[in-house]
Amino acid sequence: MSRGRLVVHAHFYQPSRVDPFSGHVPADASAAPFRDWNARITAECYRPNAERAVLPHLSWDLGPTLAAYLAVEAPDVLARFAAAGASGIAQAFHHSILPLAPLHDRRTEVLWGLRDFEHRFGRLASGLWLPETAVDLPTLRVLAEAGVRATILAPWQADVPHVDARRPYRVDVGGEQHIIVAFYDGDLSAAVSFEPSTTADADRFARERVAPRLGVGMPDGTPPLVLVASDGELYGHHQPFRDLFLQWLVAPDPSNPDRGFDVVDLATAVAEREGHPHAGIRVRDRTSWSCHHGVARWSGECPDVADGRWKWPLRSAFDRLAGAIDAVTDRVARDLPGLADPWAARDRYVDVVIGTAEAEAFAAGQLGARAGATDRRRLLDLLEAQRWRLAMFASDGWYWDDPARPETRQVLRAAARAVRLVDGLAGTALERRLVSDLTTFRSPHLGIDGATIYRQALSEVGQPPPHA
């Protein structure tokens, strides 16, 4: 019988805290003694895990907005991720819930995430982490069309009652294309995430929790697989010393006894089965790993929240704004000489966002020689508005129980940046309509309405209030 395989996947991500107007992360007293939460989580989690040489033995994804922070503030940490690039997979760029997004946004988020991975880690990603593992068939088709070969889902996202997660599956996505889905082990992943006693001793975890699951071979002779998936910040930030647990679990050590299984990354576990046909399976549409009510957590009244009545009106306001910004984008683009397709230009604009292209040169490349400086400026403003219109859908804005929280203020500032660029560019009054739409919901705890939270969020970063 083949030796079993353990894959430990760490999803490294945290909400973006960049002020969209200045490009800087404001200081945050709640993160003391550190300057801000990015700095604190870097010290507690990213740096120790990177320096202990754990990353090459994990499977991991690193959010592009987080990678951008590390590139500036902790380049040595990012360099260790890059050195371990072979064990990494990409992530959709702004961590938005793709099944709730229109198709063109899904494509852009996936293409931007893949491009960011290629830039940061010097190789093409073979897999991609779906934010909150939120999935539906069209999203998987977008992945397959972008060249993504594999993704990770929760076991209850399989469209069968008790999926055997010890093997990856093939999902046919239409158009004669398919993608490989690895389902994580639900019990073990929950234990790692929520039961600190389970992870006090890595040897015991390997002996008592992992090895028994790998003791029975697969019928086709392929190695049985256990995939443990969790937030990466768990290891050292949410749970102290779990960076040490991780090191003892996955990093080779000559003093370790043979545990009877091998630790590999996701790509290796999938590639090992080449030649053995993958069993086909279907996924349950509009499901996720952190909401047991589909994707209601980010769109409606998920029963886990005492009062989620604010979530749908916020999303509705943003959906309306996004549609209006897209209409302006098409209209302005028609008057820009040489611009064949503004949506293809948006897909390519990631190079300006991540710094691989200089903005003026990018605009000149898109518009050609006939365009003047004013046209180039208009294109760049338009695409920058599209960038923040995408960023405003970051899942964090809806994740918690109250829109007055910093994560929702952050997506409101992204919306403000987008709408102010567009109103300035096209002479529209979309911000006024946005503010009106935001009055339709309230903070359950503070009682203030969404428009008040919007004004506060702008004031916090020194931006003027919207016009009355």
Ligand SMILES: [Zn+2]
């Ligand atoms: Zn829920």
